[in-house]
Amino acid sequence: MKQQSVIPGSTRDPAVSALSRRSLFAATLLAAPLALSACATASRIAPRAAPRVAPGTGNAFVRPPLAPLRMDIGRMTHITVCLRPFRAAGPRLEVENIGGKRLVHNYGHGGSGWSLSWGSAALAARLALADGARDIAVIGCGAIGLTTAITLQRAGARVTIYASERLPQTRSARATGTWSPDSRIADAEKVSPQFPALWEAMARTSYAMHRSFVGLPGDPVSWSDRYTLLDQVGPRPPRPTGAIDFAEYGHRLDDIVPQSRTLSRAEHPFPVANARLTTSMQFNVAALGARLTEDFLREGGNIMSMHFDSPADFARVGQAVIVNCTGYGARALMQDESVTPVRGQIAWLAPQPEVHYGLYYRSVSILPRPDGMVVQYVGDSDMYGVGIADETPDRSESERAIATIAALFTGPQTA
Numbered sequence: 001m002k003q004q005s006v007i008p009g010s011t012r013d014p015a016v017s018a019l020s021r022r023s024l025f026a027a028t029l030l031a032a033p034l035a036l037s038a039c040a041t042a043s044r045i046a047p048r049a050a051p052r053v054a055p056g057t058g059n060a061f062v063r064p065p066l067a068p069l070r071m072d073i074g075r076m077t078h079i080t081v082c083l084r085p086f087r088a089a090g091p092r093l094e095v096e097n098i099g100g101k102r103l104v105h106n107y108g109h110g111g112s113g114w115s116l117s118w119g120s121a122a123l124a125a126r127l128a129l130a131d132g133a134r135d136i137a138v139i140g141c142g143a144i145g146l147t148t149a150i151t152l153q154r155a156g157a158r159v160t161i162y163a164s165e166r167l168p169q170t171r172s173a174r175a176t177g178t179w180s181p182d183s184r185i186a187d188a189e190k191v192s193p194q195f196p197a198l199w200e201a202m203a204r205t206s207y208a209m210h211r212s213f214v215g216l217p218g219d220p221v222s223w224s225d226r227y228t229l230l231d232q233v234g235p236r237p238p239r240p241t242g243a244i245d246f247a248e249y250g251h252r253l254d255d256i257v258p259q260s261r262t263l264s265r266a267e268h269p270f271p272v273a274n275a276r277l278t279t280s281m282q283f284n285v286a287a288l289g290a291r292l293t294e295d296f297l298r299e300g301g302n303i304m305s306m307h308f309d310s311p312a313d314f315a316r317v318g319q320a321v322i323v324n325c326t327g328y329g330a331r332a333l334m335q336d337e338s339v340t341p342v343r344g345q346i347a348w349l350a351p352q353p354e355v356h357y358g359l360y361y362r363s364v365s366i367l368p369r370p371d372g373m374v375v376q377y378v379g380d381s382d383m384y385g386v387g388i389a390d391e392t393p394d395r396s397e398s399e400r401a402i403a404t405i406a407a408l409f410t411g412p413q414t415a
């Protein structure tokens with residue numbers, strides 16, 4: 001069993017991929033009552049941004065003014081629930097021949113589907129084009145299906161997407177929307193020896209592609225600051241007996257992703273013992289999904305509504321090569337019980353365009369997106385939600401999550 005300490009600046013540091021569940025363990029430790037050595041009111045958080053010099057840096061450092069988060073249950077617009085398609089061995093990326101069709105599987109990306117999409121698409125496209133076919137069917141119109149379809153088009157193929165649902169109805173639309181390339185991507189004890197390097201290749205390809213969307217109209221991909229707030233820093237608790245050893249590969253990307261740092265008390269307004277700050281990529285899923293759909297159609301793609309009950313239904317498509325991007329749907333379609341549901345729920349609050357930072361505190365993550373404030377209770381370990389396929393919203397979970405963050409802004413003052 002692992003027992004590790006938080007290493008500032010490393011990918012084991014919660015702030016490195018601040019809203020990635022695996023990186024957030026430290027914040028759940030020793031959740032002491034709010035250490036209110038400083039003020040915590042919303043009204044004081046924004047205006048207290050007096051210029052300061054960051055200790056030890058020698059540089060003039062102006063603490064950025066932080067617009068307060070309006071964590072009011074009355075501002076909640078809706079709750080969404082989604083299932084992460086987790087596979088212990090990692091995503092299924094392989095070829096199978098069924099009924100005379102060459103089937104390329106590209107499903108099972110856990111909590112990393114948006115992050116890894118382009119890299120996974122590149123691998124699947126290579127397999128699909130290997131025998132020279134240039135008329136390809138893609139089943140699925142979520143993050144994986146769309147990026148796979150576009151990648152195939154750009155390699156010269158004619159592509160038709162077949163899917164029961166398309167964005168924004170697919171599960172991909174219900175994702176948090178943060179760069180989280182190794183979030184519940186695999187069980188470290190069940191992957192092949194080649195998987196870590198394969199993951200790294202996917203992540204690097206994806207990262208580069210996602211960066212090319214930054215600054216486009218509608219900000220489909222952008223960067224935001226993330227604060228990880230800890231009541232106390234301590235050793236990582238041991239993994240409970242029987243818990244999955246979720247793979248952690250973030251350190252492989254240390255040379256390309258922004259790194260986190262601990263903030264001095266003067267550099268943040270939050271009433272906590274420890275705060276870390278990083279800058280992370282975020283996916284504004286509504287805009288990104290629309291952009292990918294438009295790109296695919298503009299480049300000559302076609303989307304057909306079609307549901308496949310079993311592999312026998314693959315005979316209904318004319319193409320000889322099919323890429324299967326059905327996500328959690330693959331469990332039923334392929335009778336693949338290696339696809340394990342990991343439930344996740346998001347409470348959506350009305351957008352706050354003035355907020356440009358995300359936050360993690362006491363197992364709750366916040367991400368400001370143009371389409372809403374994402375409020376998510378992520379549990380005290382990555383086992384939270386594992387094996388649960390119930391997509392019924394639990395309002396009380398969302399209310400508790402909102403109240404947890406509201407306390408940061410409205411708690412008692414001692415300063």
Ligand SMILES: Cc1cc2nc3c(=O)[nH]c(=O)nc-3n(C[C@H](O)[C@H](O)[C@H](O)COP(=O)(O)OP(=O)(O)OC[C@H]3O[C@@H](n4cnc5c(N)ncnc54)[C@H](O)[C@@H]3O)c2cc1C
Binds near residue numbers: 084163177
């Ligand atoms: C709460 C939550 C938060 C998340 N946050 C993030 C995040 O911040 N960053 C990140 O990278 N990832 C995140 N993820 C993971 C990410 O959402 C998934 O990995 C990703 O959506 C998987 O995409 P997909 O295209 O494979 O599946 P889906 O979006 O489920 O798409 C599957 C497609 O296949 C179609 N389909 C399925 N079965 C059939 C069938 N039998 N016949 C016809 N069509 C079919 C569907 O209609 C759909 O079009 C999160 C997941 C959850 C649950």
